[in-house]
Amino acid sequence: MIDLFTALRGEIARAIRGVADLDDVPFEFPPDPALGDLATPVAFSLARVLRRAPRQIAEELAERIRELPGVAGVEVAGPGYVNVRIDRTAAVRRLLGPDESPPPRPGKVVVEHTNINPNKAAHIGHLRNAILGDTLVRCLRATGHLVEVQNYIDDTGVQVADVVVALTELAGLDAAGVRELIERGEERAASGGGGVDHDLWDLYARVTAWYGEDETRLAKRAEVLHALERREGPLAEIGALVAMAVVRCHLRTMLRLGVRYDVLPRESDILAHRFWEQAFGLLRESGAIRFAEEGKAAGCWVMDLPHDEEDEDGEKYEKIIVRSNGTVTYVGKDIAYQMWKFGLLGRDFEYAPFRAWAYPDGTRPWQTVPPGEGEPDHPEFGRATRVYNVIDVRQSYLQRVVAAGLERLGHAEQARESIHFSYEMVALSPRTALMLQPELRLTEEELARPWLDMSGRRGLGVKADDLLDMLERKALEEVRNRAPEAPADEAERIAHEIAIGALRYYMLRHTRNKVVAFDVDQALAFEGETGPYCQYAAVRISRILDKLEEREGLDRGGALGLAREADFAAIPGEGRLEHWGLVLEAARLPEVVPAALESLEFATIAKYAFDLARAINGFYHRWPVLQEKDPATRAARLAVLLVADRSLREALDLMGIPVPARM
RNA sequence: GCGGCUGUAGCUCAGGGGAUAGAGCACCAGCCUCCGGAGCUGGGUGUCGCAGGUUCGAAUCCUGCCAGCCGCGCCA
Numbered sequence: 099m100i101d102l103f104t105a106l107r108g109e110i111a112r113a114i115r116g117v118a119d120l121d122d123v124p125f126e127f128p129p130d131p132a133l134g135d136l137a138t139p140v141a142f143s144l145a146r147v148l149r150r151a152p153r154q155i156a157e158e159l160a161e162r163i164r165e166l167p168g169v170a171g172v173e174v175a176g177p178g179y180v181n182v183r184i185d186r187t188a189a190v191r192r193l194l195g196p197d198e199s200p201p202p203r204p205g206k207v208v209v210e211h212t213n214i215n216p217n218k219a220a221h222i223g224h225l226r227n228a229i230l231g232d233t234l235v236r237c238l239r240a241t242g243h244l245v246e247v248q249n250y251i252d253d254t255g256v257q258v259a260d261v262v263v264a265l266t267e268l269a270g271l272d273a274a275g276v277r278e279l280i281e282r283g284e285e286r287a288a289s290g291g292g293g294v295d296h297d298l299w300d301l302y303a304r305v306t307a308w309y310g311e312d313e314t315r316l317a318k319r320a321e322v323l324h325a326l327e328r329r330e331g332p333l334a335e336i337g338a339l340v341a342m343a344v345v346r347c348h349l350r351t352m353l354r355l356g357v358r359y360d361v362l363p364r365e366s367d368i369l370a371h372r373f374w375e376q377a378f379g380l381l382r383e384s385g386a387i388r389f390a391e392e393g394k395a396a397g398c399w400v401m402d403l404p405h406d407e408e409d410e411d412g413e414k415y416e417k418i419i420v421r422s423n424g425t426v427t428y429v430g431k432d433i434a435y436q437m438w439k440f441g442l443l444g445r446d447f448e449y450a451p452f453r454a455w456a457y458p459d460g461t462r463p464w465q466t467v468p469p470g471e472g473e474p475d476h477p478e479f480g481r482a483t484r485v486y487n488v489i490d491v492r493q494s495y496l497q498r499v500v501a502a503g504l505e506r507l508g509h510a511e512q513a514r515e516s517i518h519f520s521y522e523m524v525a526l527s528p529r530t531a532l533m534l535q536p537e538l539r540l541t542e543e544e545l546a547r548p549w550l551d552m553s554g555r556r557g558l559g560v561k562a563d564d565l566l567d568m569l570e571r572k573a574l575e576e577v578r579n580r581a582p583e584a585p586a587d588e589a590e591r592i593a594h595e596i597a598i599g600a601l602r603y604y605m606l607r608h609t610r611n612k613v614v615a616f617d618v619d620q621a622l623a624f625e626g627e628t629g630p631y632c633q634y635a636a637v638r639i640s641r642i643l644d645k646l647e648e649r650e651g652l653d654r655g656g657a658l659g660l661a662r663e664a665d666f667a668a669i670p671g672e673g674r675l676e677h678w679g680l681v682l683e684a685a686r687l688p689e690v691v692p693a694a695l696e697s698l699e700f701a702t703i704a705k706y707a708f709d710l711a712r713a714i715n716g717f718y719h720r721w722p723v724l725q726e727k728d729p730a731t732r733a734a735r736l737a738v739l740l741v742a743d744r745s746l747r748e749a750l751d752l753m754g755i756p757v758p759a760r761m
Numbered sequence: 762g763c764g765g766c767u768g769u770a771g772c773u774c775a776g777g778g779g780a781u782a783g784a785g786c787a788c789c790a791g792c793c794u795c796c797g798g799a800g801c802u803g804g805g806u807g808u809c810g811c812a813g814g815u816u817c818g819a820a821u822c823c824u825g826c827c828a829g830c831c832g833c834g835c836c837a
Contacts, residue, residue, distance in 0.1 A: 128780085139779060142817085152817095176780055177817090215837090255837055398835060421835040428837050494765065495832055522766075522831085548829075576799070596799085607785095608774070611766055613830075620773070620786080624799050627774090627785040634799050642796045705775065708784085719792090719801045761799065 099240065099748060100198045101688035102189055103136060106168060110138065110182065113162045117155075118144050127686065131679040134173060134181025141178040152178030186666040186678055190734075193685060193741045194662050200242040205483030208439050209235050210248040211519075212352060212359070213489070216344040217261040218302045219295035220351050220562040221552055222616055223490075223524040229605040229754070230521055231488040232357045233700045236752050237691055246479065248439075249359040249463075253341035254366050257554075259322040261298055262337045264305040267318060273335050280343040287350065292563050295347035298340070303557030327369060329468075338366075346455040349463070351562050355598050356754050359463045361479050367447055367466035368435060374426050376445045377434030386506035387419050397422030403502055417499050429496055433503035440512045441481035442504075448472025449479065484515040491520040491611070519698050521610035525549035526558070530618055534560060549615040560616065569597035572622055573630075581760065588759075595758040596630050602755050603629030606704040627708050629755050632746065635711035635718075636757040639743040642723050642736075649724070661737035668730035673721060677738045683713050684745035691752065700753070707749040714742050 103125075111123040120140070128137045141156035148155060159180050160172040171183040211231025214224050231247075238245045252258070265271045271279065283294030309315050325333040345362065352358075368374070378399075381387045387399045399420035419430040437443040450473050451462035464476060487497060497518035505513035528545050532538060538558065544550055552559035574593035577584065584592070604621050608614050624630040646652045652660070669677050690706045693699075723739065726732040747757055 124779095126779085130780090133780085137780095142779075146817090179780075252837075257837080395835070415833090418835055423835075425835085427835070431837095490831095491766070492831060520766095580797080580799080612774080613767085615773085617773080623786080625786090626799095628799080630799055631785095638796070638800085645796060701775075705784085712784090715800060716802090718796075722796060724796050761797095 099688045100193050102685045109166050110163055113166060114140060114159055116162060117159060118148065128181055131682050132675055133175055135184045135682055136182045138180050141180060156180045190666055190681055190737050190741060191662055194658065194737060199240065203242045206244045206246060206481065207238055208246045208248055208482035208485045209488065210250055211488035212249040214348050215252055215255060215257040216341040217257040218298040218554055219292065220348050221559040222562060222565055223552055225562050226521065226524050226605045226614060227488055228352055228357050229602050230700065233606060233753050234486060234519060236754060237695050240752055241691060241695065247360045249362050251345055251362050252365045254326045254369065258337055258341050259319050259326060260305050261302050261340060262322045262333055263318050264301045265336060268304055268308060269301060273332055273339065276336050276339055293347035295344045296561065299561065300557055302554060306555040342454040349455060353457065354566055355601060362452060362463055362465040363447065364466050367468060368431060370468040371445060371447055373434040373438060373443060373445060374431055376443055377437055380507060384507045386503060401503060401506060429499050432500050436500050436504060436516060439480050439482050439485045442509055442512060449476040486517045486519045488519045490523050494518060494520055522613045524614045524616055525551055527615045527617060530616055531558060533618065549613060565621065566597060566601065569600055569622060570594055573597045576624065592758045592761065595756045596633065599629030599633045599755045600624060602753055603704055606700050606753055609699055609701045632707045632711040632750060633755065633757050634761050635714040636743060636746050637761045638718055639739050645724055657736060658740060660733050661740045664733040664737040665730060666734055668734045670731065677735065680713050680717050680738050680742050683710055684742045687745045687749055703749055703752055707746060710742060710746050710749065714746065
């Protein structure tokens with residue numbers, strides 16, 4: 099990324115402070131590039147302080163700004179905006195120059211995302227999580243952060259227990275039978291089908307009904323849970339087998355969209371390494387929790403929340419951390435885990451390369467393992483200076499409690515740096531739900547609702563793999579229509595890249611506080627505000643470069659060299675402003691990325707990429723490069739397109755959207 | 762009850778003090794002997810949920826209200 103504006107703003111702000119004392123000088127981009135490249139409405143606020151007309155103040159400021167290097171002109175417009183124009187040829191040259199990305203930053207950022215229960219196939223809600231998380235990771239890395247990506251595996255929870263019950267009681271399988279089921283899934287997966295996680299999707303839905311028929315059957319779940327925690331017996335073996343097999347499936351699904359992880363911490367290893375016992379000691383010693391002698395929580399260890407939260411009786415709110423039977427709650431475990439992420443626990447996991455699967459390139463993410471099984475040489479994990487937990491909005495309360503726990507332990511800074519990246523869920527419109535599953539029986543009330551929650555227990559939802567398959571099939575059909583001569587493997591690769599583009603864009607285009615009411619038609623759209631539209635704009639520029647090489651022997655390096663030498667002023671007057679407008683739009687990327695990180699709103703990057711692609715497509719139609727006769731104009735026009743291309747590709751890359759070689 | 766989020770065009774959504782409130786979809790009409798239509802150009806719609814307030818200026822900030830959704834468990 100190349101940032102034209104930050105340094106310039108600093109200069110202008112300094113010049114303005116020479117006239118009036120101000121902490122903060124506001125800047126904005128003028129709504130129309132004809133007005134200028136950078137604007138400040140500062141004269142309006144100064145007018146109040148100085149008790150003079152804003153326009154008059156603006157004129158004075160303009161005089162000083164005019165003198166600054168890199169400033170090509172200053173004008174006062176409207177009621178008192180100061181509009182600044184910059185040197186265009188120099189700007190274009192710089193934008194085509196070497197990368198100026200920020201230097202590495204101190205500290206380490208942990209991003210935890212995906213976190214799918216390893217009991218059935220990933221659904222489209224998990225896709226939103228992983229895509230948001232992965233985009234966060236990419237943006238952090240692009241701005242110089244060292245990032246560690248964690249995907250937490252809850253392999254001892256109720257969901258896994260239920261699937262073990264389903265396998266043993268409903269499917270009548272023993273460990274050998276489960277192994278066989280997993281193997282069959284692997285064979286299907288090898289030829290592009292769904293793995294064992296797909297089998298479990300329906301099986302898991304059935305177990306809820308099975309419990310419903312006879313409540314005494316819940317004892318089976320308790321038995322399995324117990325076995326999982328102790329890691330003993332055939333039920334535990336099946337649980338471990340299934341959980342790791344499903345994790346493998348999830349990793350495969352996520353790899354389809356280009357999402358990878360550094361380390362997979364497992365709940366069972368948190369238990370095995372006795373993280374909670376360690377945290378319990380620290381919490382007790384620090385006074386963060388206390389033993390409740392009386393009240394509703396008598397006999398429990400509780401944490402008094404520093405918030406002014408009260409329950410309906412007006413009593414001070416306390417959160418139970420250890421139950422009266424001595425077992426720890428979910429929040430308690432989460433506090434221990436969060437402490438580990440910051441290196442505050444004084445205890446670590448052991449690690450080994452993920453045992454169940456390797457990425458196709460032969461690398462493996464790391465996983466945690468029980469005591470005594472770890473490899474001596476492994477990267478350092480945890481010890482973060484900041485932690486992002488990507489979890490949906492329903493966990494907001496618990497995330498606050500976890501941060502409060504750190505605070506109460508005396509780690510105020512880490513509490514502040516514990517960031518809940520919350521987002522709303524993906525749901526199904528009743529129409530889409532019925533379309534996908536016509537056999538579904540919805541109540542009157544459900545039909546009237548704007549959306550329906552996906553429910554693993556009802557089998558209601560859309561599998562991530564199925565959506566990806568649909569996207570790839572549709573994209574492949576389009577590719578075959580448009581480029582019938584393309585070899586099969588190339589067509590498939592392009593279709594895959596288009597599918598990813600469509601899916602990732604779809605999940606990012608909504609702001610995070612909005613429920614995505616999943617709509618098949620919208621998700622499968624390749625036209626309008628979509629990923630493929632953005633990809634297409636980049637491909638078009640790429641095609642011009644191809645033609646340039648075919649017809650004139652000018653390769654990409656040559657084209658870039660030509661563009662760097664271009665004189666922007668060579669562009670004839672009537673189109674000059676439009677050319678410049680595209681450059682300006684492209685130059686805004688370094689403004690967009692930090693803003694997106696600050697607000698955790700990656701829809702802004704999606705919107706930016708789309709606007710830029712739209713500008714490129716419009717430009718493409720009005721200003722041909724290859725047909726342009728005048729060599730100076732042609733070089734300048736090429737330069738403009740290359741500037742736009744660079745920003746568009748960078749923006750797409752931040753969202754994990756690849757650009758196909760052709761479309 | 763308490764807390765959070767959402768309410769903007771027919772639909773899906775951007776915009777979150779500042780220049781004339783915008784996109785996409787859908788609908789209609791145009792556009793290539795081309796750098797391939799996943800495109801471009803036009804066409805028109807808005808009590809920005811309602812009511813007050815702050816401000817030179819409010820879709821945007823504040824207060825209240827209405828509607829919808831989500832949380833608030835000795836579940837995970």
